[in-house]
Amino acid sequence: MAVYTEVSDAALTDFLADYEIGGLLSYKGIAEGVENTNFFLHTTGGAYILTLYEKRVRAGDLPFFIGLMEHLASRGLACPQPIRNRDGTALGTLCDRPAAIVSFLDGVSVKAPTAHHCAELGRALARLHAAGADFGMRRDNSLSVGAWRGLFDQAERQADGVAPGLAARTRDDLALLEARWPANLPGGVIHADLFTDNVFFIGDGLSGLIDFYFACTDAFAYDLAICLNAWCFSPEGTYHRDMGAALIAGYEAVRPLEAAEIEALPILCRGAALRFMLTRLVDWLNVPPGALVQPKDPREYDRRLSFHRQAADASAYGWSR
Amino acid sequence: MAVYTEVSDAALTDFLADYEIGGLLSYKGIAEGVENTNFFLHTTGGAYILTLYEKRVRAGDLPFFIGLMEHLASRGLACPQPIRNRDGTALGTLCDRPAAIVSFLDGVSVKAPTAHHCAELGRALARLHAAGADFGMRRDNSLSVGAWRGLFDQAERQADGVAPGLAARTRDDLALLEARWPANLPGGVIHADLFTDNVFFIGDGLSGLIDFYFACTDAFAYDLAICLNAWCFSPEGTYHRDMGAALIAGYEAVRPLEAAEIEALPILCRGAALRFMLTRLVDWLNVPPGALVQPKDPREYDRRLSFHRQAADASAYGWSR
Numbered sequence: 001m002a003v004y005t006e007v008s009d010a011a012l013t014d015f016l017a018d019y020e021i022g023g024l025l026s027y028k029g030i031a032e033g034v035e036n037t038n039f040f041l042h043t044t045g046g047a048y049i050l051t052l053y054e055k056r057v058r059a060g061d062l063p064f065f066i067g068l069m070e071h072l073a074s075r076g077l078a079c080p081q082p083i084r085n086r087d088g089t090a091l092g093t094l095c096d097r098p099a100a101i102v103s104f105l106d107g108v109s110v111k112a113p114t115a116h117h118c119a120e121l122g123r124a125l126a127r128l129h130a131a132g133a134d135f136g137m138r139r140d141n142s143l144s145v146g147a148w149r150g151l152f153d154q155a156e157r158q159a160d161g162v163a164p165g166l167a168a169r170t171r172d173d174l175a176l177l178e179a180r181w182p183a184n185l186p187g188g189v190i191h192a193d194l195f196t197d198n199v200f201f202i203g204d205g206l207s208g209l210i211d212f213y214f215a216c217t218d219a220f221a222y223d224l225a226i227c228l229n230a231w232c233f234s235p236e237g238t239y240h241r242d243m244g245a246a247l248i249a250g251y252e253a254v255r256p257l258e259a260a261e262i263e264a265l266p267i268l269c270r271g272a273a274l275r276f277m278l279t280r281l282v283d284w285l286n287v288p289p290g291a292l293v294q295p296k297d298p299r300e301y302d303r304r305l306s307f308h309r310q311a312a313d314a315s316a317y318g319w320s321r
Numbered sequence: 322m323a324v325y326t327e328v329s330d331a332a333l334t335d336f337l338a339d340y341e342i343g344g345l346l347s348y349k350g351i352a353e354g355v356e357n358t359n360f361f362l363h364t365t366g367g368a369y370i371l372t373l374y375e376k377r378v379r380a381g382d383l384p385f386f387i388g389l390m391e392h393l394a395s396r397g398l399a400c401p402q403p404i405r406n407r408d409g410t411a412l413g414t415l416c417d418r419p420a421a422i423v424s425f426l427d428g429v430s431v432k433a434p435t436a437h438h439c440a441e442l443g444r445a446l447a448r449l450h451a452a453g454a455d456f457g458m459r460r461d462n463s464l465s466v467g468a469w470r471g472l473f474d475q476a477e478r479q480a481d482g483v484a485p486g487l488a489a490r491t492r493d494d495l496a497l498l499e500a501r502w503p504a505n506l507p508g509g510v511i512h513a514d515l516f517t518d519n520v521f522f523i524g525d526g527l528s529g530l531i532d533f534y535f536a537c538t539d540a541f542a543y544d545l546a547i548c549l550n551a552w553c554f555s556p557e558g559t560y561h562r563d564m565g566a567a568l569i570a571g572y573e574a575v576r577p578l579e580a581a582e583i584e585a586l587p588i589l590c591r592g593a594a595l596r597f598m599l600t601r602l603v604d605w606l607n608v609p610p611g612a613l614v615q616p617k618d619p620r621e622y623d624r625r626l627s628f629h630r631q632a633a634d635a636s637a638y639g640w641s642r
Contacts, residue, residue, distance in 0.1 A: 003352040008432040008433070009429045009430065009431055009432055009522075010432065010433065012429075023523075023524065024429055024523075025427040025428070025429075025523060026425075026426075026427045026428060026429060026521075027429065028351045028352070028353065028361060029351065029352035029353055030349045030350065030351065030352060030361075031324040031349070031350035031351060031352045032349065032350055040349055040351075040361050042427060104347075105347075106346040106347045106363060107346070107347060108330045108333075108345055108346075108347060108348065109330065110330055111329040111330055111331065112329070112331065200347075201330075202344075202345075202346060203344065
């Protein structure tokens with residue numbers, strides 16, 4: 001949680017002069033951002049989020065992310081809508097960083113989701129996949145199976161210091177997943193990071209999805225597998241089958257899964273867990289001195305992996321015809 | 322800048338059930354807080370700031386701070402208005418910490434103030450002193466002249482490592498200020514921390530004052546001296562006499578200074594500078610490992626002190642009849 005870049009009132013006033021959203025009333029740095037610097041921005045035109053993209057986001061990817069949010073919002077999905085400036089572009093420069101203003105979305109992240117929340121999430125995920133169908137841009141998933149060995153190489157020697165036996169388990173998982181990773185599943189735009197922080201509810205209803213900065217072009221069912229990992233386990237690694245069933249059923253209420261996707265679900269879930277275990281492990285082993293952000297614990301995903309290794313088929317996750 | 326306490330959606334929903342401000346729509350941790358944890362809070366009733374008081378604020382002082390904001394708001398001063406819960410109290414408990422909800426104030430802090438901003442500040446400061454006149458509670462200034470020697474004792478041995486000669490200069494200042502500190506000046510409620518961060522502007526107009534957590538009962542002219550230090554110097558220590566003149570004239574347009582206050586101004590300014598130099602010095606020498614907050618540089622106030630030592634009378638600060 002951090003504001004990496006301080007923005008002065010004078011710099012912001014200059015920046016806003018390029019937009020047609022009225023005069024500046026207030027802005028406050030938001031503590032939650034991990035990758036970027038975010039401000040709550042209030043102008044005479046309304047409430048917005050101002051984001052400064054810090055160096056962890058590749059500038060070349062920004063047109064994809066911004067374009068995707070614009071596309072999804074235009075299709076009626078509740079997500080932040082980028083605001084274009086007077087030049088017609090939604091990507092500007094502020095304090096020497098790429099910067100964008102998006103509409104402010106109300107809603108609250110649920111810390112302890114229930115099966116009801118999972119069902120809502122499943123429907124929203126399928127709607128996101130449908131809304132992205134005619135989006136014209138493409139971005140390969142830079143954190144898919146092809147990237148995992150490179151991540152593991154950075155962490156292998158220190159892995160057993162984090163959890164005993166982790167290096168050997170990961171070697172075995174990697175070999176199996178590289179050999180069996182499914183190709184040619186139905187795909188398109190996926191969110192790829194739909195953790196509870198990125199899903200807003202007002203009362204019991206899902207009110208919006210945020211943070212599209214890992215979005216990419218990949219298999220739809222892999223996005224579902226990421227959500228099953230992120231939403232349906234306790235931190236201790238217990239899988240809540242009722243929550244998984246609700247998530248899958250919610251998804252299928254909008255977009256039924258194909259046979260190949262159902263078949264692939266256990267391996268996709270195992271891969272998704274390995275992906276988050278590996279990125280967390282690398283971050284865990286490379287906390288810079290004076291870091292403002294507490295790294296997330298890779299062992300949570302090590303525990304999820306032991307569930308996935310035992311899962312015989314999609315029914316282990318709560319799927320049923 | 323930090324959120325010291327994480328607040329879950331469930332804990333916040335429970336807390337809000339005691340208030341009549343509608344249903345929860347959104348809350349975001351604000352990065353700017355130094356002493357406390359602050360959230361921007363949006364409900365169906367409006368926009369608010371939720372504050373959790375962390376251990377640097379003495380719980381026994383909270384009724385004074387909250388009562389003062391209520392009093393000042395009721396007198397028409399633009400400051401956060403505490404919201405009372407169904408029991409009629411504005412101070413509750415959230416995540417085991419004292420917590421309060423206040424109205425959200427629009428406005429932006431000015432990083433590089435001009436003489437115009439200083440004039441606005443002067444008027445607002447005098448209005449604050451007037452509005453506090455019939456406030457019934459009292460809180461001694463725990464960071465006034467009587468506290469400075471104790472602060473210096475914690476830092477004396479390491480002071481010269483921060484700035485050469487700082488220990489000797491401070492010993493001399495302390496002896497002089499303890500001997501000559503004025504008593505019996507007109508006084509009442511003062512803000513005591515009216516730095517640029519705590520003063521909001523919309524466009525050119527001052528829109529509000531915030532952060533009353535150093536407010537206390539002390540000499541009005543000492544509050545003015547704090548503002549002259551905080552607003553009218555460059556970081557390099559150059560005093561901007563035109564800004565000081567505007568600040569004092571703005572103040573006097575609402576509440577003319579008495580002869581004793583004008584006479585005391587140089588010593589009050591010197592004392593105010595020593596107070597901030599000392600608290601910054603102690604914080605500078607005691608940064609806890611992994612601190613989320615960057616300490617402020619005490620040398621800025623060491624440089625201001627060399628100006629104050631040369632100031633013959635109030636005219637050095639821009640005062641004129």
